[in-house]
Amino acid sequence: MIESLLAFWHRAVSSLPFEWAGYEFMRLALLAVLLISPLLGALGTVVVANRMAFFSEAVGHAAFTGIAIGVILGLADPMWSMIGFALVLTLAIAWVRRRGGLSSDTAIGLVMAFTVSLGIVILSRGGDFARYTNFLIGDMLAISPRDVVWLAALGAVSAGLFLVFFNRLLLATMSPSLARSRTKHAGVAELVFACLLAVVVTCALPWIGILVINALLILPAAAARNLARNTAGFFGWSIVVALVTGMVGLIASFYASTATGATIVLAAMAVYLLTLLRRVVP
């Protein structure tokens, strides 16, 4: 079933009259972009609205420690240790915020400084750090059919969870007290979203890169915020911007021989700047 769907995809895209469409790695990368970018665009709306950009940045950077734990445990693929550590980090930040009386950015800054340093120290033992630098910029073109299937499953589960908790998150964004008076478990919704975000960011890291993943989360939503008058518009525009800039960035990176993740970010940045010009006057 999955093989035949993938075969159909390859046939359909390779029939396009473009040079890039003739390469299997580009067709897979395009499929990955079509799966990841709308998901990041959708999650980004809540990240931007809830001012969680620093948190998602911290989760991305914590991947260093996740990889390091994987290395220590002798895992062939560090993804599970990265996901596990990202979740531990998310819960730790939530705990520090609740307990410590620290402001969010200070709590996240502290935890991020610790995890990045710990990861780099472990990975750089014996001068071996260069092996892991591909995580910094990511490699969308190295994605395999198996990875694409995993991304599709992740996308489906994440989108479902996100939609289930969306209304609670929206109310919490507007006014936490109002959210608690109107819905049950408003605090749980925020924690579930933070965990979901941590998992999605971590899973997308090998393809997009630690250094730029956060921009892909934030830029489409920031652009959409300049265009939208209501929640459906915000959500819709963010997904459209993420999809279009994802595809444009991927194809541009093919012709310019540049890192895909960073090229997509530049495309998204260009759109964001355009929306600043067209910002809807309230």
Add this chain to the structure above:
Amino acid sequence: MRGVTARRNGVTVLEEINLHLHCGELTAVIGENGAGKTTLVKCLLGEMPYAGEVHFLDAARRRKDSPVIGYVPQHNSFDKEAPVSVLDLFAASLSARPACLGVSASVRQAALDGLQRTGADLLVDRKVGTLSGGELQRVLLGLALTPVPNILVLDEPMSGVDHSGREQFYGLLSKLRREYDLAVLLVSHDLATLARFADRMVFLDRRIVCEGTPAEVLHDPQVREAFSLHSLS
């Protein structure tokens, strides 16, 4: 509320609060900053742990486990930049369908009905951030009344709103509490206006210092000193 005591970081912020809120009655809670007014609201909403008892009784004095509480927060706690319309607020509150996927006709009608109660139905498609303080409070009051609650709780609803806006809002609140036989708890600093609209007043300073009709409370020496009420005699 019976014997409600709340602590934050080891400090007692509310002490032995005994308070009855009656249907059709507007109870105003006044007090200086840090007197525990917002903590009282949080205890009532179940947002904060407390010792003591909070019971909700219906007309036959039967205990109601989960009453509908309508809550109107301070309008300045709202994110003014968010691209969220008034209709989105109602949709997120009333419907299980995610507001990002659009709003059904029935939820739109429910929102219009709720907003009509406070004369704010024309604001349904406006972005929340573009509303004035008075408009936003009418929207939030309409939201708090959808569905019609057992208790309506308002926390400093009129801070930063001009005099005529406040008069209009409290007049509306006064009318609605009779119309729907609502128990209303209102936290505010706005003594002069409250004196005309509240049925009962409670002066809080971590514990209840005095309570009674607005005239009784506003003539209490401790209240007069706390609020420098030299002109009211």
